[in-house]
Amino acid sequence: MNITNKTSDLTISCETGNYHTMCPISCVSWLYQTIAGSFFLVIGTKTCGYFLQNALGVMIFSSPRYAMAELEEADISSQLNDFKELKRIMSQIKSDRNPSVIVCILTCTPEIIKMDLEGMAPLLEAELNVPIVVARANGLDSAFTQGEDVVLAAMVGHCGQAAQGSTPSALPKPGVRPSAEPQPEGNSEVKSLVLFGSLPSSLANQLEGELKRQGVNVKGWLPSARYSDLPLLGENVYVCGVNPYLSRTATALIRRGHCKYTASPFPIGPDGTTAWITSICKTFGIVPTGLIEREAKIWESLRPSMDLLKGKTVFFMGDNLLEISLARFLVRCGAVVLEVGIPYLDRRYQSAELALLEQTCKDMGVPLPRIIEKPDNYFQTIRIKELLPDLVITGLAHANPLEARGITTKWSIEFTFAQIHGYSNSAALLELLTRPLRRNNNLNVSQGSLKQQNYVPG
Amino acid sequence: MKLAYWMYAGPAHIGTLRVTSSFKNVHAIMHGPIGDSFFPVLSSMLSRSRDFAPVTTSILDRHVLARGSQEKVIENLRRKEKEEHPDLIVLTPTCTSSILQEDLQNFVIAAKQHIVQNDLSSECDVLFIDSNHYRLNEHQAADLALEQIVRHYLEKAKKEDTGKSMRSPQPSCNILGMFTLGFHSQHDLRELKNLLNDLGVEVNQVIPEGGSVTAIKNLRNAWFNIVPFRDAGLMTAVYLAKEFNMPYTTITPIGLIDTAAFAREISLICRSAVASDSALLKSTTGFSPLILNQEGLEKYIEKQTSFVSQAAWFNRSVDSNNLTGKRVFVFGSASHSASITKLLVREMGVHVVCAGTFQKHDADWFTHQVSGFCNKILITDDHSQVADVIANLEVDAIFGTQSERHVGKRLNLPCGVISAPVHIQNYPMGFKPFLGYEGANQIADLIYNSFALGMEEHMLDMFKGHDTAEITSRSYSSDASSTKLEWTKEALAELSKIPGFVRSKVKRNTEKYAQTKQINLITLEVIYDAKEAVS
Numbered sequence: 001m002n003i004t005n006k007t008s009d010l011t012i013s014c015e016t017g018n019y020h021t022m023c024p025i026s027c028v029s030w031l032y033q034t035i036a037g038s039f040f041l042v043i044g045t046k047t048c049g050y051f052l053q054n055a056l057g058v059m060i061f062s063s064p065r066y067a068m069a070e071l072e073e074a075d076i077s078s079q080l081n082d083f084k085e086l087k088r089i090m091s092q093i094k095s096d097r098n099p100s101v102i103v104c105i106l107t108c109t110p111e112i113i114k115m116d117l118e119g120m121a122p123l124l125e126a127e128l129n130v131p132i133v134v135a136r137a138n139g140l141d142s143a144f145t146q147g148e149d150v151v152l153a154a155m156v157g158h159c160g161q162a163a164q165g166s167t168p169s170a171l172p173k174p175g176v177r178p179s180a181e182p183q184p185e186g187n188s189e190v191k192s193l194v195l196f197g198s199l200p201s202s203l204a205n206q207l208e209g210e211l212k213r214q215g216v217n218v219k220g221w222l223p224s225a226r227y228s229d230l231p232l233l234g235e236n237v238y239v240c241g242v243n244p245y246l247s248r249t250a251t252a253l254i255r256r257g258h259c260k261y262t263a264s265p266f267p268i269g270p271d272g273t274t275a276w277i278t279s280i281c282k283t284f285g286i287v288p289t290g291l292i293e294r295e296a297k298i299w300e301s302l303r304p305s306m307d308l309l310k311g312k313t314v315f316f317m318g319d320n321l322l323e324i325s326l327a328r329f330l331v332r333c334g335a336v337v338l339e340v341g342i343p344y345l346d347r348r349y350q351s352a353e354l355a356l357l358e359q360t361c362k363d364m365g366v367p368l369p370r371i372i373e374k375p376d377n378y379f380q381t382i383r384i385k386e387l388l389p390d391l392v393i394t395g396l397a398h399a400n401p402l403e404a405r406g407i408t409t410k411w412s413i414e415f416t417f418a419q420i421h422g423y424s425n426s427a428a429l430l431e432l433l434t435r436p437l438r439r440n441n442n443l444n445v446s447q448g449s450l451k452q453q454n455y456v457p458g
Numbered sequence: 459m460k461l462a463y464w465m466y467a468g469p470a471h472i473g474t475l476r477v478t479s480s481f482k483n484v485h486a487i488m489h490g491p492i493g494d495s496f497f498p499v500l501s502s503m504l505s506r507s508r509d510f511a512p513v514t515t516s517i518l519d520r521h522v523l524a525r526g527s528q529e530k531v532i533e534n535l536r537r538k539e540k541e542e543h544p545d546l547i548v549l550t551p552t553c554t555s556s557i558l559q560e561d562l563q564n565f566v567i568a569a570k571q572h573i574v575q576n577d578l579s580s581e582c583d584v585l586f587i588d589s590n591h592y593r594l595n596e597h598q599a600a601d602l603a604l605e606q607i608v609r610h611y612l613e614k615a616k617k618e619d620t621g622k623s624m625r626s627p628q629p630s631c632n633i634l635g636m637f638t639l640g641f642h643s644q645h646d647l648r649e650l651k652n653l654l655n656d657l658g659v660e661v662n663q664v665i666p667e668g669g670s671v672t673a674i675k676n677l678r679n680a681w682f683n684i685v686p687f688r689d690a691g692l693m694t695a696v697y698l699a700k701e702f703n704m705p706y707t708t709i710t711p712i713g714l715i716d717t718a719a720f721a722r723e724i725s726l727i728c729r730s731a732v733a734s735d736s737a738l739l740k741s742t743t744g745f746s747p748l749i750l751n752q753e754g755l756e757k758y759i760e761k762q763t764s765f766v767s768q769a770a771w772f773n774r775s776v777d778s779n780n781l782t783g784k785r786v787f788v789f790g791s792a793s794h795s796a797s798i799t800k801l802l803v804r805e806m807g808v809h810v811v812c813a814g815t816f817q818k819h820d821a822d823w824f825t826h827q828v829s830g831f832c833n834k835i836l837i838t839d840d841h842s843q844v845a846d847v848i849a850n851l852e853v854d855a856i857f858g859t860q861s862e863r864h865v866g867k868r869l870n871l872p873c874g875v876i877s878a879p880v881h882i883q884n885y886p887m888g889f890k891p892f893l894g895y896e897g898a899n900q901i902a903d904l905i906y907n908s909f910a911l912g913m914e915e916h917m918l919d920m921f922k923g924h925d926t927a928e929i930t931s932r933s934y935s936s937d938a939s940s941t942k943l944e945w946t947k948e949a950l951a952e953l954s955k956i957p958g959f960v961r962s963k964v965k966r967n968t969e970k971y972a973q974t975k976q977i978n979l980i981t982l983e984v985i986y987d988a989k990e991a992v993s
């Protein structure tokens with residue numbers, strides 16, 4: 001089922017979807033850190049709790065602002081009243097932590113037993129006097145980083161409207177609190193920019209700084225560093241994403257927030273960063289200055305690491321939706337990307353990124369990678385065995401077994417936790433990508449004896 | 459609904475998968491949502507397995523929810539049979555799929571029929587292992603899964619009339635319940651085999667670790683069974699005892715006293731087997747393994763205890779005088795916590811103020827084991843309750859799981875890890891058993907080091923040993939440079955966010971950069987520019 005549209009030579013096919021990825025509820029680990037004072041309550045079973053505990057390791061012991069509301073047998077058989085139970089648990093959280101917002105993550109089991117938390121939320125908000133965001137992030141519908149997408153999309157409903165100002169909830173919404181700076185309400189000509197995607201504050205500052213140099217001021221972020229600072233949305237608000245996995249959020253911002261969306265490649269790698277700044281400037285009618293020199297300087301500093309990648313073949317098994325952007329950056333660095341596995345590809349949201357990938361391949365004179373949505377890990381290991389790529393970017397489930405078969409791997413999860421955005425992180429990103437290659441060069445142990453002779457995929 | 463931050467035991471399917479993936483050539487298909495495919499990560503990262511975990515997910519998504527999963531599950535079973543030719547495929551639900559109440563048992567039957575129809579030579583078995591996710595935890599499910607697999611193969615053998623019980627001519631045993639991701643279990647298995655070898659007991663089979671399901675029918679050739687830990691294997695031992703009259707021991711050979719007790723118990727089992735079975739009497743005449751020779755066994759134990767193992771002497775040496783009367787808290791799985799408690803009290807003279815376990819289902823056994831050895835018994839799976847108890851007890855050291863280690867850090871108490879659940883550092887590469895005579899040495903080291911480190915801290919504090927005064931002279935700015943650099947408030951805030959160990963480097967680099975650019979006021983932009991310039 002190859003889908004080829006006229007404007008593109010990229011082939012995108014679809015496999016069985018039997019691949020390893022992290023559960024989307026893992027997003028709580030980075031989101032609670034971005035939104036100060038928030039509390040994430042994951043409503044689910046022991047399976048969810050066990051996953052979080054093991055995936056997040058020691059973080060769990062540093063009194064994180066997230067917890068499980070673990071469903072018991074009586075909850076499943078509806079012997080217990082969901083509303084009462086949730087109220088009890090949330091009151092406890094409120095008295096222990098006094099959070100500025102409680103984000104409830106509804107996992108698979110509440111989804112199947114059709115727990116109606118959206119219906120209960122206004123009542124709970126009123127009784128507890130804490131805003132409640134309900135996000136259905138679970139393994140039935142999404143993969144890994146898409147968890148953030150679901151949460152941010154749910155938060156769109158909690159942003160105030162720049163023009164109207166009033167919101168249906170009883171609680172004061174962030175945008176209309178009295179202390180908010182006066183909005184240029186009457187002046188409908190003023191365009192403002194809101195960026196979406198969760199980044200550590202220093203990284204957000206850096207990106208804001210880049211835009212400021214071009215004369216574009218960022219009006220707000222989704223998520224904001226504080227719940228009470230959620231951005232105001234509306235007709236004259238232009239939104240742009242910083243991460244490739246935020247298509248639901250983009251849709252929610254357009255449909256529910258009535259914002260205008262700026263399609264752009266993502267600011268990953270110097271090429272992506274330039275393209276991203278350029279797209280935003282274009283929206284605001286600004287001609288960007290100094291970017292070409294800036295980018296050239298960064299490439300120059302990356303040259304030694306890029307030499308390591310020259311002509312190397314790379315294979316993405318796919319698990320976190322950053323794959324297209326990373327592949328595009330790698331091709332620009334001189335690598336040949338054979339396959340890009342990706343859990344889900346929103347062709348509209350990623351259109352500019354896909355176009356840049358195609359253009360980059362043409363510029364570099366390398367063949368286009370094949371893109372596989374919902375890959376099948378078993379089939380992929382067979383292809384890896386045939387192609388013997390120089391580098392496989394994959395999740396932790398496959399990394400060690402592939403290494404044992406003599407295939408060099410880079411574990412993909414690191415890209416979601418490391419700082420990889422903007423010009424100034426390009427070197428760090430390239431460092432991550434080339435680290436396994438450098439380790440191979442450094443190891444004196446005869447690799448041959450470590451390899452298993454017969455490559456048996458499975 | 460329960461508010462939970464951390465748990466000691468995982469969900470049921472993890473236990474099942476630990477058992478199936480420990481066998482050779484057994485593949486598990488888990489029926490659940492894609493996020494539940496986490497087990498292979500544990501297998502690959504914690505036990506650093508070189509092989510792909512023999513587990514696939516038959517993925518439950520919206521589509522499947524709407525249409526039912528029969529077709530997909532059967533297709534996945536057939537596919538795995540073709541791809542990997544396993545001896546056995548196990549289908550198991552996760553908590554999400556188990557509430558759908560689909561007839562998975564029937565899917566298995568259908569898949570099996572299909573496999574047989576299409577490939578008469580296929581030896582592949584298909585088994586459905588159900589475990590109630592709301593009633594069983596990881597360990598109970600593992601115990602149950604192992605019993606179900608063993609039962610399946612023994613009943614099959616009975617029907618086919620293969621694998622008749624032929625007790626081996628010499629004393630032999632099965633080791634039940636050693637499996638992947640167990641606490642130090644690889645090391646324990648090796649040490650246990652060493653011990654049995656010394657005693658003259660052959661190991662007939664180890665299951666599930668490294669075992670083959672096709673050999674299960676020969677389990678009955680052993681004289682008796684060993685269940686080293688109560689986490690798994692007990693149900694199987696009970697089944698084998700009932701069905702085939704095989705005796706078993708559940709003594710955990712941790713510490714010198716219990717290792718001796720273990721050896722004496724299996725000696726008794728073997729000697730009574732010989733006494734009651736004339737065939738065995740004949741086959742063992744002229745051959746005298748220690749296990750059948752009471753006097754020799756006692757000499758062996760004496761020699762091991764006094765000379766080979768260093769633990770007993772160590773506990774007598776003046777070095778360990780200061781352990782006397784030290785107050786400790788012990789917590790972990792039932793087997794480990796009970797064994798370590800007894801060891802601390804009887805062999806090291808340490809005062810166990812409180813001993814506890816999170817395995818609530820085994821509370822009676824645990825209570826029985828440790829009564830008389832500690833002042834207080836704690837049975838709970840709530841880690842915050844454990845932390846509260848520790849905080850109120852005024853102990854000198856903690857022996858527990860990773861959770862207790864973190865409690866220890868917060869309370870500034872030394873902690874030795876003696877039980878799962880654990881982190882990756884508790885899967886050591888060096889030989890570190892807990893069982894047997896070498897295990898006794900390892901435990902002595904662990905316990906002594908915990909106290910010694912605690913003591914060191916104490917001394918350092920007393921003599922103000924740690925130099926905590928901030929070392930400022932190294933920072934670049936205090937050099938006698940002519941320009942005075944100023945930092946804006948935002949820039950300073952940004953600097954404070956940088957992790958401590960690189961902060962001064964970043965500060966130095968930024969100021970160096972600023973000086974070369976002749977900038978006097980360091981703003982956010984300057985920090986980023988500097989970063990770019992050096993990177």
Ligand code: SF4
Nearest residue numbers: 023048107108139493
């Ligand atoms: S896939 Fe569903 S049940 Fe499994 S951990 Fe994720 S949310 Fe929980």
